[in-house]
Amino acid sequence: MPPAAFQDYLLIDGRAGTRNYIALTATVNCSATAIRQAASEIGISGLLEHYENVDGIVAFTHGTGCEMPSEGRGIEIFDCVIWGHITHLNVGSAIIVGLGCEVMHIGRLLARYGNIRTAVLSETPEIYGAEQLLLPRASRMQ
Numbered sequence: 001m002p003p004a005a006f007q008d009y010l011l012i013d014g015r016a017g018t019r020n021y022i023a024l025t026a027t028v029n030c031s032a033t034a035i036r037q038a039a040s041e042i043g044i045s046g047l048l049e050h051y052e053n054v055d056g057i058v059a060f061t062h063g064t065g066c067e068m069p070s071e072g073r074g075i076e077i078f079d080c081v082i083w084g085h086i087t088h089l090n091v092g093s094a095i096i097v098g099l100g101c102e103v104m105h106i107g108r109l110l111a112r113y114g115n116i117r118t119a120v121l122s123e124t125p126e127i128y129g130a131e132q133l134l135l136p137r138a139s140r141m142q
Contacts (some may be wrong), residue, residue: 007117009053009092017089022057025085027098027106035059035097054092060085065102078104084114 008016022037039059048054060082068075082104086094097105131136 006077015107017092019055019090021090022091023060023088023094024057025060025082025096026062026065027082027096027104027109028067028100028102029063031097032059032061032063036061044131050103055090064095065104066101070103075103078109079109079112082109087113089101111139 004078008018009020010016012098026032026035036059039057042048042057049054062081064078068078082096085091098104098106122138
């Protein structure tokens with residue numbers, strides 16, 4: 001009997017995932033509608049058909065971010081959850097979308113955990129840059 005195996009793709013750090021999704025992640029409830037709409041439009045546009053190694057695009061939203069205390073257990077858990085979404089084994093690329101006015105600033109997250117491509121809506125109104133930013137990178141994973 002041959003050894004058990006599964007189809008996977010290798011991440012740069014040597015871990016393996018079984019899917020390859022693009023993640024759009026909101027830092028605040030106010031950007032949730034924008035990323036849900038972007039994920040929906042990219043999903044139905046046919047754009048992903050040109051990238052055979054990309055399984056889809058997902059929006060990770062939540063109902064908080066404003067008026068949170070900037071220190072303490074709550075924001076630590078929140079940061080950890082956001083970071084978990086964007087570094088999940090089945091996420092090939094991610095964009096963190098924020099407004100810049102929320103407690104959970106993208107810069108704080110990056111300072112705590114490391115670097116990842118970001119788009120801030122107040123500076124970059126078009127998050128449809130996913131085609132240039134994310135899809136080629138995610139599609140290279142096999």
